[in-house]
Amino acid sequence: MSRRPYVRQVERSWWLRQPRYVLYMIRELTSLFVGLYGALLVVGLVRLSQGHAAWDGFVAAFSGPLGVAFQLVCLFFAIYHSVTWFALTPKAMPLMMKGEPVPGVVIVGAHYVAWAVVSIIVLFGAGM
Amino acid sequence: MSEVIRLEVLRYHPETDSEPHFQSYTVPYSDDWVVLDALNHVKDHLDATLSYRWSCHMAVCGSCGMMINGESKLSCHTFLRDYRGGVIRVEPLDHFPIERDLVIVMDSFMDKLSAVKPYLIPKEEKPLSAGEYLQSPGEMQTFHQYTQCINCLLCYAACPQCGLNEDFVGPAALALAHRYNLDSRDGGKSTRAEVVASNEGIWECTFVGACSQVCPKHVDPAAAIQQTKISASVDWLTDLLKPGAHR
Numbered sequence: 001m002s003r004r005p006y007v008r009q010v011e012r013s014w015w016l017r018q019p020r021y022v023l024y025m026i027r028e029l030t031s032l033f034v035g036l037y038g039a040l041l042v043v044g045l046v047r048l049s050q051g052h053a054a055w056d057g058f059v060a061a062f063s064g065p066l067g068v069a070f071q072l073v074c075l076f077f078a079i080y081h082s083v084t085w086f087a088l089t090p091k092a093m094p095l096m097m098k099g100e101p102v103p104g105v106v107i108v109g110a111h112y113v114a115w116a117v118v119s120i121i122v123l124f125g126a127g128m
Numbered sequence: 129m130s131e132v133i134r135l136e137v138l139r140y141h142p143e144t145d146s147e148p149h150f151q152s153y154t155v156p157y158s159d160d161w162v163v164l165d166a167l168n169h170v171k172d173h174l175d176a177t178l179s180y181r182w183s184c185h186m187a188v189c190g191s192c193g194m195m196i197n198g199e200s201k202l203s204c205h206t207f208l209r210d211y212r213g214g215v216i217r218v219e220p221l222d223h224f225p226i227e228r229d230l231v232i233v234m235d236s237f238m239d240k241l242s243a244v245k246p247y248l249i250p251k252e253e254k255p256l257s258a259g260e261y262l263q264s265p266g267e268m269q270t271f272h273q274y275t276q277c278i279n280c281l282l283c284y285a286a287c288p289q290c291g292l293n294e295d296f297v298g299p300a301a302l303a304l305a306h307r308y309n310l311d312s313r314d315g316g317k318s319t320r321a322e323v324v325a326s327n328e329g330i331w332e333c334t335f336v337g338a339c340s341q342v343c344p345k346h347v348d349p350a351a352a353i354q355q356t357k358i359s360a361s362v363d364w365l366t367d368l369l370k371p372g373a374h375r
Contacts, residue, residue, distance in 0.1 A: 003142060005142070006145075006226040007225045018199070020341065024337070091348060091350055091351035091355075092351065093358070094351065101269075
């Protein structure tokens, strides 16, 4: 009796086989838009350092319909990324208090509270 | 005629087949039969050449993992009634070579498992006369869920990274490494880190999370790996900042 194990290749479309893989790939894709918005902020900082006129040009460029649409798309994906990450935090950061595990909903809730507090500080700083 | 259900089973005979093919069997349907019962019916009454692993029939031994309609499951834990009126497609676990029919080659997993040293490595050896290594219930609770792993490999079949990179240490072995790292009696964390914190260890995981979703024993390997990532990063940073620790 000879051994001749058969090795199956993973298909390129493996991520379409199950809804959980599709959701995972969407989450991976959202990172691209989070990164793009990060790049946009860096460009904004560079333009700011170049003086008033450069900054005004930058703001004008991203105040048009295309610029606003781009930012809305980034916002949507950033929210998707954040919400799915918050949902995973009890796994990555389980806490014990007085020998008992802290319920996941408390860990997730704390992230939303921190998100709200940081957002309020940023909005306050922006003069709103 | 009493109710029946159709199984489509992936067959592969290493001496006669160049590649696997599906074979259909019609078996009696019963509300309290699991897929393993149906396979046993095939083996006993229809086709004695069908090969598959099983032992306990009660989700304890971890032998009968298979792909059932594309999802990795224990065949002793998967009822026919959940597929009533349809076809049940049974294949060997994904991401492992097929030895024959539904039997996979699991040598790679055994190597990975032993590489993470899944046993207690005491902080300091004590003589027998010094008594037991004591542990409080609270200390035990920190790792208890990871002790439930039965090495059934459903998590390896569900994890896309295991399919894409055969060197990935994988969910079960990393969860077991975490189990011993968390144990208050253990001092082997730095020894295990060589494998656990390598590129083929925790860093190959991209947190798909499928491993935890398919685990029949409710172990959470995805959580274990993310916690190990945090812990390994802290260790790396500590080593970097400690005076004289790096050259």
